[in-house]
Amino acid sequence: PVNADRIAEDIDALAGITEPDHPWTRRAFSPLFLEGRAYIEARMKAAGLETRIDAGGNLIGRRAGAKPGLGTIMVGSHSDTVPDGGRFDGIAGTISALEIARSLRDRGIELDHDLEIVDFLAEEVSIFGVSCIGSRGMTGQIPEAWLGRTSGDRTLSQGIAEVGGNPSVLLAQKRPDLAGFLELHIEQGPVLEAENKDIGIVTAIAGITRIEITVEGRADHAGTTPMDRRADALVAASQLVLDIRSRAADQAKTPGHFAATVGEFRIEPNAANVVPSKVVLLIDGRAEIRSDMEDFLAWIDNAVQKIAADHGVTIKPPLRVSDNMPTPGAPVLLETLERACDTVGAKHRRMASGAGHDTAWIAKVAPAAMIFVPCKEGRSHCAEEWAENDDIAMGAAVLFEAVRDMDKN
Amino acid sequence: PVNADRIAEDIDALAGITEPDHPWTRRAFSPLFLEGRAYIEARMKAAGLETRIDAGGNLIGRRAGAKPGLGTIMVGSHSDTVPDGGRFDGIAGTISALEIARSLRDRGIELDHDLEIVDFLAEEVSIFGVSCIGSRGMTGQIPEAWLGRTSGDRTLSQGIAEVGGNPSVLLAQKRPDLAGFLELHIEQGPVLEAENKDIGIVTAIAGITRIEITVEGRADHAGTTPMDRRADALVAASQLVLDIRSRAADQAKTPGHFAATVGEFRIEPNAANVVPSKVVLLIDGRAEIRSDMEDFLAWIDNAVQKIAADHGVTIKPPLRVSDNMPTPGAPVLLETLERACDTVGAKHRRMASGAGHDTAWIAKVAPAAMIFVPCKEGRSHCAEEWAENDDIAMGAAVLFEAVRDMDKN
Ligand SMILES: NC(=O)NCCC(=O)O
Ligand SMILES: NC(=O)NCCC(=O)O
Numbered sequence: 001p002v003n004a005d006r007i008a009e010d011i012d013a014l015a016g017i018t019e020p021d022h023p024w025t026r027r028a029f030s031p032l033f034l035e036g037r038a039y040i041e042a043r044m045k046a047a048g049l050e051t052r053i054d055a056g057g058n059l060i061g062r063r064a065g066a067k068p069g070l071g072t073i074m075v076g077s078h079s080d081t082v083p084d085g086g087r088f089d090g091i092a093g094t095i096s097a098l099e100i101a102r103s104l105r106d107r108g109i110e111l112d113h114d115l116e117i118v119d120f121l122a123e124e125v126s127i128f129g130v131s132c133i134g135s136r137g138m139t140g141q142i143p144e145a146w147l148g149r150t151s152g153d154r155t156l157s158q159g160i161a162e163v164g165g166n167p168s169v170l171l172a173q174k175r176p177d178l179a180g181f182l183e184l185h186i187e188q189g190p191v192l193e194a195e196n197k198d199i200g201i202v203t204a205i206a207g208i209t210r211i212e213i214t215v216e217g218r219a220d221h222a223g224t225t226p227m228d229r230r231a232d233a234l235v236a237a238s239q240l241v242l243d244i245r246s247r248a249a250d251q252a253k254t255p256g257h258f259a260a261t262v263g264e265f266r267i268e269p270n271a272a273n274v275v276p277s278k279v280v281l282l283i284d285g286r287a288e289i290r291s292d293m294e295d296f297l298a299w300i301d302n303a304v305q306k307i308a309a310d311h312g313v314t315i316k317p318p319l320r321v322s323d324n325m326p327t328p329g330a331p332v333l334l335e336t337l338e339r340a341c342d343t344v345g346a347k348h349r350r351m352a353s354g355a356g357h358d359t360a361w362i363a364k365v366a367p368a369a370m371i372f373v374p375c376k377e378g379r380s381h382c383a384e385e386w387a388e389n390d391d392i393a394m395g396a397a398v399l400f401e402a403v404r405d406m407d408k409n
Numbered sequence: 410p411v412n413a414d415r416i417a418e419d420i421d422a423l424a425g426i427t428e429p430d431h432p433w434t435r436r437a438f439s440p441l442f443l444e445g446r447a448y449i450e451a452r453m454k455a456a457g458l459e460t461r462i463d464a465g466g467n468l469i470g471r472r473a474g475a476k477p478g479l480g481t482i483m484v485g486s487h488s489d490t491v492p493d494g495g496r497f498d499g500i501a502g503t504i505s506a507l508e509i510a511r512s513l514r515d516r517g518i519e520l521d522h523d524l525e526i527v528d529f530l531a532e533e534v535s536i537f538g539v540s541c542i543g544s545r546g547m548t549g550q551i552p553e554a555w556l557g558r559t560s561g562d563r564t565l566s567q568g569i570a571e572v573g574g575n576p577s578v579l580l581a582q583k584r585p586d587l588a589g590f591l592e593l594h595i596e597q598g599p600v601l602e603a604e605n606k607d608i609g610i611v612t613a614i615a616g617i618t619r620i621e622i623t624v625e626g627r628a629d630h631a632g633t634t635p636m637d638r639r640a641d642a643l644v645a646a647s648q649l650v651l652d653i654r655s656r657a658a659d660q661a662k663t664p665g666h667f668a669a670t671v672g673e674f675r676i677e678p679n680a681a682n683v684v685p686s687k688v689v690l691l692i693d694g695r696a697e698i699r700s701d702m703e704d705f706l707a708w709i710d711n712a713v714q715k716i717a718a719d720h721g722v723t724i725k726p727p728l729r730v731s732d733n734m735p736t737p738g739a740p741v742l743l744e745t746l747e748r749a750c751d752t753v754g755a756k757h758r759r760m761a762s763g764a765g766h767d768t769a770w771i772a773k774v775a776p777a778a779m780i781f782v783p784c785k786e787g788r789s790h791c792a793e794e795w796a797e798n799d800d801i802a803m804g805a806a807v808l809f810e811a812v813r814d815m816d817k818n
Pocket of ligand 2 (some may be wrong): 273534
């Protein structure tokens, strides 16, 4: 029920709007991002949608329904990227949503509900250091303190205003009209490809917990200080990295998605001939089942105490930088999506999302769910990220059927 | 035979010439460094020395001897510091050397040999990324390629010229007149303090070997990539850090000073939600006995292969960034220094230097040796670095006696 060529054309066109030396970079709040949005807006208009930027800086294309007051079905994703990556991450979902609107028009189908196609602002961690600005902003979930965050000489508040949002009314945003929300996204993991499935129906978006740990040792001369008189922060932190890895690997073998990664790691003074005095590292933990994360947090508290004692360093109590709960997909929509898969003949399975998504924020105020399409070798957030257009089109067809199904209720 | 108060006065005066917010910073090639040198030069002149800057940018104060042609006895150290540290490192030796000249003059003692008091240029790793520029420069040991190294828009060659050196004749420098060289330095380690000794007579300056290792894994999404499908460069590098530590600790238990430290450690992309794809780390190895270093180098080659296999990462063959041999102190001078200790009643022991020093470069062209004085808790290269003035004065007295002894031969 959708036109695969049109999807490919739009995704390719957006891929062309990139920093030439850093494909496929189109970071939120940048001139390139606005150029990408101008393209999407033009395509929305060509599809007969009425466009606007909401208070949260989201680009929305609207098609009124036959029965005013029944509420809005919203479908979409985001068009911003991380640095150096993301040809499909977000874009596949935004364009698939747009294709639904085009297909409905081509077929002369009128929905009872209003339909909105959305391109959320800044889903990725942006230059302001935070993510999912648009989906949080649309639903009044931006912490007030975030608005004052700066990047260069701009505040987030100014950044939102510059893309056409309205920061002054942001905290009061609500979308009581939302009848349901759907998002298509590339899996960003290897499971669908490995199992030769077309569609993943996302049972839950894992909670993301970020834990900062500061290891403090003593800066000593690397040439002269006897090996047995050192308090080497890097040695202690290395032990912690290995312990986290093995604990996470064990946890991952039990039911429910679990992962923990040390992705940020910075040593001081970082000088060739000085014993490292300090390491600050950030653990990124993901859990589909909340009690898994609570077990992990308790384990970390003990692990750092043991390492501090073993290595003669000081480790402050782990700092919980952020801690979000897992978000289940709306059960009724999971069933709708399964029926849609069967209608279009897509091989599907239920699975958790280890990655965070705008859907998790919309799910706080309305029934919401998402589907995954396969991507090559599970790679994402890199230039090599790839998804086959036929797989994306299959996903768009599933969304098309699901939207029609939702419209009946 | 020396005046402790004069030593204290000069060391305090130099401590006053520092970046106010970063005591005790006076980095080579900076305006503050030149200010420090102006102070030292004025004090050299006040001591009746004839001052000059040699081709290598070293500040030298000269006192002609009674018997021209007998050669030069040189004593000194350096006045530059690392960032944020070094109230005594180098300075104690430069000022002690100056005090010898003053004391000789006060007592009306004329030496047969010419005497030169030297403040070497840029002993510490400088803004040009290399160290011991002055002692190498004085003796024709600066690799030609170094002269083109840049810092900002200056080349090292320009930097040397700006402090008054002559880069155009640098590579041809020789000091065939040098009859002997002595340096006093703080220990920069905890041994003398722990053993309640006044003086360490340095049997050998450990060779310094720097080994760069690049661990390459795969950047994957930290949320979605199953724990058992990762090639995490940080996990592999952490194992390497622990293995190096335990190997170095074992090696240190055998005779001869040995240490190995990972002091520089950088991960990519260093993003919270990305599995680290790359770690570049630098090992700083020190060995008093060359075969210890050779054993260590062979061990490292094997260790990285095992880790690469265990963790599914790629590790290029370790890159030997620099590799200097251990430098023994001239045996005749070690005996001279021991006699001098006995003369002034200093409790002494022989020991290796784990740190590199200008003495190691001068030792390539002339008999050279050095002594250590205790420093607090072995701390150096930090604001807390401390040495008692009486300990420094005791060391200066030892040098005074040693110089008089050398002059007789
Ligand atoms: N989908 C996605 O990559 N979101 C970014 C947030 C995260 O999961 O790390
Ligand atoms: N003495 C000293 O700290 N020299 C710097 C070179 C080194 O040993 O790391």
